[in-house]
């Protein structure tokens with residue numbers, strides 16, 4: 001068999017492995033008792049305890065063509081009153097969002113992260129005592145750019161837990177990119193600062209390709 005045929009096998013094998021549902025995950029473990037109190041005079045007090053808006057963990061798992069987003073608070077959720085909950089997975093092409101407003105209704109939706117159309121996807125958002133979960137059909141490039149969220153009690157003063165902490169007004173996310181100040185609410189997508197978290201399981205694809213190359217090399221050796 002000629003070299004180009006082995007190359008074809010190699011490419012086919014790589015594509016097969018890459019398309020067979022490689023799992024990647026991004027988990028943000030947030031601290032407890034880390035709620036931020038915003039005073040009317042513009043100052044902040046860290047380290048507040050308010051379990052009902054204390055974000056515990058945000059988990060994004062991509063497997064095959066599904067993206068599962070789970071947003072967990074210490075809880076329990078408050079489904080009436082001035083409470084709001086929000087988590088977003090920003091990928092190269094689209095944003096996958098779960099949220100809950102003060103009507104107590106969980107919502108899951110996809111928004112475009114680039115100037116192109118997308119397929120409307122409106123999966124169920126499952127509301128538990130302390131988790132919001134939604135399973136999305138992935139669209140476009142699913143490379144994870146950032147995962148973040150927040151929970152807030154809109155009162156006087158306002159209490160908010162930002163996840164990760166760097167997303168907050170006192171965090172480090174204003175140090176770069178095009179964000180112009182401390183007014184980033186976490187809901188916009190134009191912040192390109194220093195808080196981009198890398199996927200915790202990089203290299204799955206690389207390992208798959210290396211394995212495919214290894215198999216091809218073994219086949220080549222056997223031919224000699």
Ligand SMILES: [Ca+2]
Pocket residue numbers: 030031032033034035054055056161
């Ligand atoms: Ca927290």
